[in-house]
Amino acid sequence: MTVPHLVASTPPVSLVDNKPCGDFIQLRDVYKSYGEGLVVMDRLSLDMRADDRLVIIGPSGSGKSSLLRVMMGLESIQGGTISFQGKPYIDGQPGKHGKPLDTRLQTQVGMVFQHYTLFPHLSVLGNLILAPMKVHGLSKAQATEKARLFLARLGLESKLHAWPSQLSGGQKQRVAIARALMLEPKLMLFDEVTSALDPEMVIEVQNVMLQLAEEKMAMIIVTHDMHFARHIATRVVFCANGKVVEQGPPEQIFTSPKEPRTREFLQKVLHLD
Amino acid sequence: MQIDFMVVFSYWQVLAKGLALTLAFTVTCAILGSLGGFFLSLLRLSKNRFVSVPTGLYVELFRGTPLLIQLFWIFFCLPVVFGISVPPFVSVALALTLYMTAITSETFRGALKSIPSEQHDACVALGVARWNKVLYVIFPQALLRAVPPLLSNVVSLFKESALISSVGIADLMFVGQNISNSTARPVEFLTAVAVIYFLVAFPLTRLVGVVESRMLRRYAY
Amino acid sequence: MNYQFDFHFLTGNWGLLWDGLKVTLELALISNVVGVVLGFGLCLLTLSRWFFIRWPAQLFIEFFRCTPALLQIVWFFYCVPMLFDVFIGPITMGVLALGLNLTAFNAEAYRAGVQAVPREHLDACVALGLRPWQRTLYVILPQALRTALPVLMTNGISILQQSALVAIVAVADLMYVGKSIATEAYRPLETYSLIALIYLALSLPIAQFVQWLERRQDSAMAR
Numbered sequence: 001m002t003v004p005h006l007v008a009s010t011p012p013v014s015l016v017d018n019k020p021c022g023d024f025i026q027l028r029d030v031y032k033s034y035g036e037g038l039v040v041m042d043r044l045s046l047d048m049r050a051d052d053r054l055v056i057i058g059p060s061g062s063g064k065s066s067l068l069r070v071m072m073g074l075e076s077i078q079g080g081t082i083s084f085q086g087k088p089y090i091d092g093q094p095g096k097h098g099k100p101l102d103t104r105l106q107t108q109v110g111m112v113f114q115h116y117t118l119f120p121h122l123s124v125l126g127n128l129i130l131a132p133m134k135v136h137g138l139s140k141a142q143a144t145e146k147a148r149l150f151l152a153r154l155g156l157e158s159k160l161h162a163w164p165s166q167l168s169g170g171q172k173q174r175v176a177i178a179r180a181l182m183l184e185p186k187l188m189l190f191d192e193v194t195s196a197l198d199p200e201m202v203i204e205v206q207n208v209m210l211q212l213a214e215e216k217m218a219m220i221i222v223t224h225d226m227h228f229a230r231h232i233a234t235r236v237v238f239c240a241n242g243k244v245v246e247q248g249p250p251e252q253i254f255t256s257p258k259e260p261r262t263r264e265f266l267q268k269v270l271h272l273d
Numbered sequence: 274m275q276i277d278f279m280v281v282f283s284y285w286q287v288l289a290k291g292l293a294l295t296l297a298f299t300v301t302c303a304i305l306g307s308l309g310g311f312f313l314s315l316l317r318l319s320k321n322r323f324v325s326v327p328t329g330l331y332v333e334l335f336r337g338t339p340l341l342i343q344l345f346w347i348f349f350c351l352p353v354v355f356g357i358s359v360p361p362f363v364s365v366a367l368a369l370t371l372y373m374t375a376i377t378s379e380t381f382r383g384a385l386k387s388i389p390s391e392q393h394d395a396c397v398a399l400g401v402a403r404w405n406k407v408l409y410v411i412f413p414q415a416l417l418r419a420v421p422p423l424l425s426n427v428v429s430l431f432k433e434s435a436l437i438s439s440v441g442i443a444d445l446m447f448v449g450q451n452i453s454n455s456t457a458r459p460v461e462f463l464t465a466v467a468v469i470y471f472l473v474a475f476p477l478t479r480l481v482g483v484v485e486s487r488m489l490r491r492y493a494y
Numbered sequence: 495m496n497y498q499f500d501f502h503f504l505t506g507n508w509g510l511l512w513d514g515l516k517v518t519l520e521l522a523l524i525s526n527v528v529g530v531v532l533g534f535g536l537c538l539l540t541l542s543r544w545f546f547i548r549w550p551a552q553l554f555i556e557f558f559r560c561t562p563a564l565l566q567i568v569w570f571f572y573c574v575p576m577l578f579d580v581f582i583g584p585i586t587m588g589v590l591a592l593g594l595n596l597t598a599f600n601a602e603a604y605r606a607g608v609q610a611v612p613r614e615h616l617d618a619c620v621a622l623g624l625r626p627w628q629r630t631l632y633v634i635l636p637q638a639l640r641t642a643l644p645v646l647m648t649n650g651i652s653i654l655q656q657s658a659l660v661a662i663v664a665v666a667d668l669m670y671v672g673k674s675i676a677t678e679a680y681r682p683l684e685t686y687s688l689i690a691l692i693y694l695a696l697s698l699p700i701a702q703f704v705q706w707l708e709r710r711q712d713s714a715m716a717r
Contacts, residue, residue: 069394072394072397072398073397074394074397074398103400106400107400109398110398111394111398112398113391113394113395113398115389115391117389117391117392117394117395118395119392119395119410119414120414120492120493121413121414121417121492121493130399130401130409130410131399131400131401134401134405134409135399135400135401135402135405163491163492165490165491165492179399180398180399183399183400
């Protein structure tokens, strides 16, 4: 499978404050802490457009995974608001529970995790059809057909009846992506999905993500792989201490970062390249 | 006195009857106890303090006291408390079942806890909520993971059942002791009884290992 | 329920109960010492390179783990004097039976602990020039002990419960004393309840400690 060559487009910039704008997702002053002074999102604001592919980079504990988990509704925020597709999505103001208000909106977000979260007691087919059948009411035949199609797109049709324990790490992650895609989400979240894989399997998973990018899927990716980030991102967002420090097109961020903090981080990370 | 193991074989019928009774109690109380333990573990997950606290105390009570005392209490005290006469078989079966319920509830609780939290996250990500999640994702995995320790519990019950000999139930232990007393050949008969217990418990213990490696490796990890 | 609770008969028997309790504690504690120390030794034997050391050790463990504790105790009490033509005091005999039983179970616990020591540590010992016995004593034992500690303590509580079985061979432990009082005074309810509470009072703190220990170990692993 050839690797599609992507050119990141420059997102429109607000004339008011020169920051990228977008109305697909808007985080405004989002605050999240785990108590005892462990603040992971400190009045964080971020915009995203429907054709954006955001890659979030930054030191550990800077709230990257928390941002994804909050968007998925796995964790709550204690301050700020988040809107999704122009509608209010999460309200973190005092008195509100800080989790998705509308479960229908929540179902339009899909997420893939770092550690294989395939259900081990179900076959690949079982994993793929569980949610479509139980949550979206598809019949078994419809769901199976859809599963077959999705696996074929990823080149895994032969694994339809295999068990997760029989798959390699890369295959498991690809099935996990297919499983999320079965629900036809508008936004895909990838939380360090290749970090736990052996190097030779990283490429096959990244290729799937590039394939999705070609199909214009909106995504937010957290990754340590700067090379891949450069390739897939429309915008790179550098977070530290719970705030967005700098954001911009990948070439700009990686070759000439404006903020000293960004420079410092990239020096540490990229010198391994 | 000469040690002569041949004597054992002439008593094989009595020993077999004893073994049959032991197995009968083991199987019955294992089934009843496992069912009870399963429901008890569900109760322990309850958010309601009035439910989770007493059930927790029940488990601590049965795990923190000797089975012998539980047996004696139910055998001697229960009829007094309720003012009715309870047949010995029932008392004994009750004691063993209550004990088994307590230990299997811990087994099920452990199995539930061992399911990685990422599974719960995946359910949220897929929108699979409450009853669907519990029925199709959590329960199947909890049951699968509970099978090896559950088998171990059954083997334990099989061994602990020897205690019922102390209240006069004619199980394998009782029969063995009886014969060894009447023939004044403790070495032969007690060793023979030990071998019989071993021949049942050992394969079962090995089975636990096999189940764990074969089945679990395929369907649980 | 028209049963009259009456604890007064117990007042004359405190002395007996205390003696019984002392015997129980003695049995439990000494068996534990035996089991914890010998258990590690037995575990090492099962991991030996030589088949003729490994195999009997494993058989020993399997035999003690696959037969009832009551049977082991009865066997010791009736067969050992006959087989070896010795007289051993009842408490010593009890300690022997319970101690060996615990040794077998602890050996398995230690084995899990030993196998959890990362291979890299063993390699590092070779690299540092430590001899095998030094490696075992200074590197393997401490780590295996830390991993196995909750199980060792749980087994210890088990032996406390199993010690009640010596009452059946007429060793004057707490259970035996309780049984005598209950039968003499025709008051099984109060006596057995009290005995049960005493055992519970002995086991519960240790069980709670084990839970706390396991929680601490879990969070240490998670970091």
